[in-house]
Amino acid sequence: MATRGTKVxxxxxxxxxxxxAYEAKKEGTTAKTVxxxxKSxxxxxxxxxxxxxxxxK
Structure with missing residues (x-):
């Protein structure tokens, strides 16, 4: 089982x-906003x- 890159x-x-999409759903926004x-x-x-x-927000 590889554990080297999981934290990153x-x-x-x-x-x-x-x-x-995950981050957008989590924050209640769109993928474009994320x-x-x-970038910002x-x-x-x-x-x-x-x-x-x-x-x-």
């Missing part, structure tokens, strides 16, 4: 559609993206 994967939001928040944050770190999204 949980802390980031990738560009994959299912990742964007994508814009990622300049990072794909989940904590940074979520803070940008909560600031936009």
């Amino acid at each position: 994967e949980r802390n980031s939001v990738s560009e994959q559609p299912h990742e964007l 994508e814009a928040a990622k 944050a300049g990072s794909n770190q989940r904590k940074a993206v979520e803070s940008k999204l909560t600031g936009k």
Whole structure:
């Protein structure tokens, strides 16, 4: 069982559609908004993206 990359994967939001859809559903917004928040944050770190999204509400 591989455990090497799991921590990194949980802390980031990738560009994959299912990742964007999950984060959008979790935050109650759209995938496009999540994508814009990622770009605005300049990072794909989940904590940074979520803070940008909560600031936009």
